[in-house]
Amino acid sequence: MMEKNAIERKIRELLAKMTLEEKAGQLQQCGPSLVGAFEVSFEELLDMMFDGRISKEEFDRLMSGAKQDFHEDDIRAGRIGSFNGIGDAATANRLQKIAVEETRLGIPLIYGYDVIHGFRTVTPIPLAESCAWEPGLWERTGRLAAEEATAAGVHMTFAPMVDVAKDARWGRVSEGAGEDVLLNGDYGAAKVRGFQGDDLTREDAMAACVKHFAAYGACEAGRDYNRVDMSLQKLWDEYLPSYKACIEAGARAVMPAFNDINGVPCSANEWLLRDVLRKDWGFDGMTVSDANAIAECVNHGIAADKRDAARQCLRAGVDMDMTSNSYIEHVQELVESGELEESVLDEAVADILRVKFEMDLFEHPYRTSEEREADAMLTQEARALAREAAVKSMVLLKNEDAPSGLPEGNSGNKKILPLAPDARLGIFGRLAADRGQMTGAWAVGANPDDCLSILDACRERGISYRYLDGADNPEGLSTKKRILEIAEESDVFLAVIGEDKEESGEAASRASITLKDSDIQLVKDLLEVGKAQGKPVVAVLFNGRPLAMPWLAESADAILEAWHPGVEAGPAILDVLFGDANPSGKLTTTFPYASGQCPMYYAHMNTGRPGGKSKFTSKYLDTPLEPVYPFGFGLSYTTFAYENLSVEKTEDGFHVSVTVKNTGSRAGEEIVQCYVQDVAGSRVRPVKELKGYKKIPLAPGEERRVEFELPSEKLGFYSREGTYVVEPGEFRIYVGGNSRDVLEAGVIL
Numbered sequence: 001m002m003e004k005n006a007i008e009r010k011i012r013e014l015l016a017k018m019t020l021e022e023k024a025g026q027l028q029q030c031g032p033s034l035v036g037a038f039e040v041s042f043e044e045l046l047d048m049m050f051d052g053r054i055s056k057e058e059f060d061r062l063m064s065g066a067k068q069d070f071h072e073d074d075i076r077a078g079r080i081g082s083f084n085g086i087g088d089a090a091t092a093n094r095l096q097k098i099a100v101e102e103t104r105l106g107i108p109l110i111y112g113y114d115v116i117h118g119f120r121t122v123t124p125i126p127l128a129e130s131c132a133w134e135p136g137l138w139e140r141t142g143r144l145a146a147e148e149a150t151a152a153g154v155h156m157t158f159a160p161m162v163d164v165a166k167d168a169r170w171g172r173v174s175e176g177a178g179e180d181v182l183l184n185g186d187y188g189a190a191k192v193r194g195f196q197g198d199d200l201t202r203e204d205a206m207a208a209c210v211k212h213f214a215a216y217g218a219c220e221a222g223r224d225y226n227r228v229d230m231s232l233q234k235l236w237d238e239y240l241p242s243y244k245a246c247i248e249a250g251a252r253a254v255m256p257a258f259n260d261i262n263g264v265p266c267s268a269n270e271w272l273l274r275d276v277l278r279k280d281w282g283f284d285g286m287t288v289s290d291a292n293a294i295a296e297c298v299n300h301g302i303a304a305d306k307r308d309a310a311r312q313c314l315r316a317g318v319d320m321d322m323t324s325n326s327y328i329e330h331v332q333e334l335v336e337s338g339e340l341e342e343s344v345l346d347e348a349v350a351d352i353l354r355v356k357f358e359m360d361l362f363e364h365p366y367r368t369s370e371e372r373e374a375d376a377m378l379t380q381e382a383r384a385l386a387r388e389a390a391v392k393s394m395v396l397l398k399n400e401d402a403p404s405g406l407p408e409g410n411s412g413n414k415k416i417l418p419l420a421p422d423a424r425l426g427i428f429g430r431l432a433a434d435r436g437q438m439t440g441a442w443a444v445g446a447n448p449d450d451c452l453s454i455l456d457a458c459r460e461r462g463i464s465y466r467y468l469d470g471a472d473n474p475e476g477l478s479t480k481k482r483i484l485e486i487a488e489e490s491d492v493f494l495a496v497i498g499e500d501k502e503e504s505g506e507a508a509s510r511a512s513i514t515l516k517d518s519d520i521q522l523v524k525d526l527l528e529v530g531k532a533q534g535k536p537v538v539a540v541l542f543n544g545r546p547l548a549m550p551w552l553a554e555s556a557d558a559i560l561e562a563w564h565p566g567v568e569a570g571p572a573i574l575d576v577l578f579g580d581a582n583p584s585g586k587l588t589t590t591f592p593y594a595s596g597q598c599p600m601y602y603a604h605m606n607t608g609r610p611g612g613k614s615k616f617t618s619k620y621l622d623t624p625l626e627p628v629y630p631f632g633f634g635l636s637y638t639t640f641a642y643e644n645l646s647v648e649k650t651e652d653g654f655h656v657s658v659t660v661k662n663t664g665s666r667a668g669e670e671i672v673q674c675y676v677q678d679v680a681g682s683r684v685r686p687v688k689e690l691k692g693y694k695k696i697p698l699a700p701g702e703e704r705r706v707e708f709e710l711p712s713e714k715l716g717f718y719s720r721e722g723t724y725v726v727e728p729g730e731f732r733i734y735v736g737g738n739s740r741d742v743l744e745a746g747v748i749l
């Protein structure tokens with residue numbers, strides 16, 4: 001990479017040559033507009049489909065006739081600095097040629113794209129992948145995503161999302177690493193390393209744009225885009241560290257969030273974008289607004305109009321305007337009229353040019369070719385990694401003893417799962433066959449035909465199966481009659497149920513996070529027949545968020561949480577069901593009993609009246625206190641025992657060690673978790689906070705001493721005055737295989 005000083009010199013030289021319009025142009029990011037086949041704008045067309053004025057079929061018909069307008073004249077005039085959403089080499093190179101050869105200064109474009117969990121090779125949704133608790137894996141899938149996306153011309157991904165998400169009603173819980181701040185930070189840092197590699201000038205390096213800064217996951221009532229109002233201490237303790245971890249890992253871009261924090265939208269939040277991000281954390285990359293977010297400051301009620309919004313957001317530190325056109329329409333005039341200092345504009349332009357120089361786009365503006373693109377996608381190795389990631393993401397939630405007569409699987413554990421290699425499956429539910437749903441939310445570069453469903457995998461593997469789509473009823477028989485018919489040829493029933501991909505992700509908040517009535521009915525029917533005939537019912541769940549499903553947890557014989565696993569969904573699920581792989585995933589998000597408990601999370605405060613049996617305690621009358629599945633929970637085909645927890649005081653903190661033993665009869669991996677509680681702080685502290693985790697392989701009968709170092713700097717929090725403090729006194733240390741079932745030791749710091 002060019003030396004830092006040389007880059008700064010080049011930026012200054014370039015700035016000196018730029019007109020105000022060219023400067024504003026560098027701040028402008030747009031997407032291709034769709035034109036031609038319809039009278040109204042694309043956004044209006046989308047609205048028309050969502051509010052039912054036109055059908056999905058009509059929408060698709062109009063879209064297929066539409067043409068993309070790439071605003072080539074604007075590129076030529078130096079009025080565009082970046083595109084969002086161009087993911088093919090031919091278009092990327094064609095437009096880049098205009099920018100480089102036909103503009104006055106030849107400044108290259110930078111291409112951003114939502115590469116959230118894979119580009120063409122879609123890997124599990126981030127929430128799923130976080131359940132692997134494996135930074136090395138997160139980094140490898142990040143690298144894979146970068147190799148494919150950069151081959152398609154992408155320079156920057158709008159990822160990772162490290163919004164700590166404690167409220168399962170929020171649809172975007174699917175896009176991050178769950179409810180814990182440490183895990184989100186580790187996940188994000190690993191992704192940054194994976195996306196960017198160690199040399200930004202390489203053609204396969206993809207700059208990371210960390211989002212959504214900040215605390216978007218705390219939007220009130222889990223409703224997307226909603227306000228966030230919280231103490232600054234809580235913000236610093238529980239939300240900001242995950243973004244900071246990504247900045248420390250070297251992320252070159254940051255996206256301010258849609259929400260406001262304590263009344264100031266993040267896009268207009270100078271404290272957040274200048275004081276915290278740049279001054280405190282030393283960030284010198286570029287910031288990119290969220291889509292249309294600058295103009296939306298008018299809706300927030302903090303700006304009088306788009307012009308005012310442009311002035312406020314640029315001053316607050318938003319460098320690039322994603323698709324709202326506020327800067328390109330108003331910045332020149334704001335500077336000319338003296339309402340905005342040119343130095344503020346120059347700083348924003350400098351941030352963007354800095355990243356372009358760091359990526360060497362001036363010397364190598366064409367970082368890909370159609371040949372490279374053709375070779376890069378969906379290779380065998382990529383599919384193998386997607387399968388590995390999917391297997392490691394799955395969480396076995398329940399696995400009852402096998403009924404007599406069920407052929408035994410390869411674990412010798414006398415449980416329903418794993419299944420015997422020749423077990424015959426009765427498979428039920430639309431999602432077992434629906435390839436397109438396997439990607440989950442945000443898989444923009446995906447092709448649904450690349451995905452393998454459960455049925456595809458059964459065929460590939462030669463599994464004997466019968467299939468019934470719960471809703472499908474070709475012979476006019478009732479579903480139950482058909483279940484009976486299928487039962488004759490099956491040893492076990494698979495109920496494949498859950499959420500479609502559109503039911504999580506952006507703009508997909510749900511007030512009720514329960515299973516669908518039709519899914520519950522299907523499982524009831526299966527259980528009725530299954531009980532009578534000795535066929536266990538295994539629920540395979542596809543979903544992008546935790547579900548409130550106490551009935552299923554109680555009734556199903558086994559439950560495999562598969563999330564939205566990506567292109568290798570089917571094979572990975574069969575790997576787990578048939579025991580080729582031993583499940584090791586652990587939940588990174590709490591599964592509540594009822595939607596009304598949201599937000600429900602393990603690191604809660606105790607209150608003055610911790611929930612209990614007596615009346616005046618902190619609880620609900622109509623749900624248990626405990627979640628259905630706690631944070632950190634997940635079963636294996638083997639069992640693990642924990643003993644001899646020891647905590648020693650070191651010069652600066654604690655040394656924790658525990659013995660973990662594989663007490664079952666097959667090899668497995670255990671995710672050992674270490675939590676801390678500050679017993680009496682000067683501010684109330686969570687009942688437990690995750691401070692360390694280790695994933696360890698153990699052969700049957702093998703035991704290992706697992707160690708954690710807890711330096712005191714990890715044990716502090718933000719004081720009443722708002723400074724980070726580490727307070728001496730009593731701490732409790734908890735170690736176990738989930739956040740509920742732990743060994744405990746007290747120690748004085």
Ligand code: NOJ
Binds near residue numbers: 084291
């Ligand atoms: C809106 C989303 O909030 C953000 O996450 C995404 O990166 C942008 N749109 C760009 O598509």
